[in-house]
Amino acid sequence: MMGILRVLLACAICSLGLGCAAPPEVSSLQKATSPRIVNLEADASYKFLGAFGKEAEVHLLQGTYRLEKENAAGQFYLGDLHSVWWMLGSDLALLRGGVWIPTDSSKSPRIYFYYGYQEIRTKNLADALSQRRELATQGSPARDGSIDAATAIAIQSAPPTMSPLHAGVGAGIGAALVGALADFDSPILYQAPTDGQFKTVIDGFFRAARP
Numbered sequence: 001m002m003g004i005l006r007v008l009l010a011c012a013i014c015s016l017g018l019g020c021a022a023p024p025e026v027s028s029l030q031k032a033t034s035p036r037i038v039n040l041e042a043d044a045s046y047k048f049l050g051a052f053g054k055e056a057e058v059h060l061l062q063g064t065y066r067l068e069k070e071n072a073a074g075q076f077y078l079g080d081l082h083s084v085w086w087m088l089g090s091d092l093a094l095l096r097g098g099v100w101i102p103t104d105s106s107k108s109p110r111i112y113f114y115y116g117y118q119e120i121r122t123k124n125l126a127d128a129l130s131q132r133r134e135l136a137t138q139g140s141p142a143r144d145g146s147i148d149a150a151t152a153i154a155i156q157s158a159p160p161t162m163s164p165l166h167a168g169v170g171a172g173i174g175a176a177l178v179g180a181l182a183d184f185d186s187p188i189l190y191q192a193p194t195d196g197q198f199k200t201v202i203d204g205f206f207r208a209a210r211p
Helices: 002-015 125-136 149-157 164-174 197-206
Strands: 037-040 044-049 055-060 063-071 074-079 084-088 091-102 110-114 120-122
Touching: 037 197, 044 197, 055 110, 063 091, 084 110, 091 125, 091 197, 120 125
Parallel strands: none
Antiparallel strands: 037 063, 044 055, 055 084, 063 074, 074 091, 084 091, 091 110, 091 120
């Protein structure tokens, strides 16, 4: 079912002329060749416009972030642990992810996530962090077969009369989660912040760490 949904979503985006190729941020990504580690010393968050113009907020937890992938457009720093969280309806979703640092310093950094890596779903952050500690003792995160975060975003953002299938198509277009939909290893970027505070905080840590 998830595979069918993603094929239909990709077709809908192509048919509306929004483009079928991966956007610059995730196009031709290469694994990082030089180790770069950044310690984010405080939590950071920002608000953005999601599906149907609905405002949402995404959070990045303090911790260790390592450069994992890069291309001409920017660099992706992945948190050592589940590092990205936001509210999906009444649930809190804690995800594997990190922060994208654009090569163009005038652009804002953005938070990204991966779907299918043992997404933690709870009612509050304390419980989510407790589960994160348990997962950390089990070694590297493994993919699971549960509904992924992108689809959950679509369903929770939809009007009550909209079917889950239509919600998936609508969210893929409206929320602009700009990962390559068919590539399970592609980072999925949240929309850009609606103000400059996140950029100020993140640039202070990550750009200072560059050689």
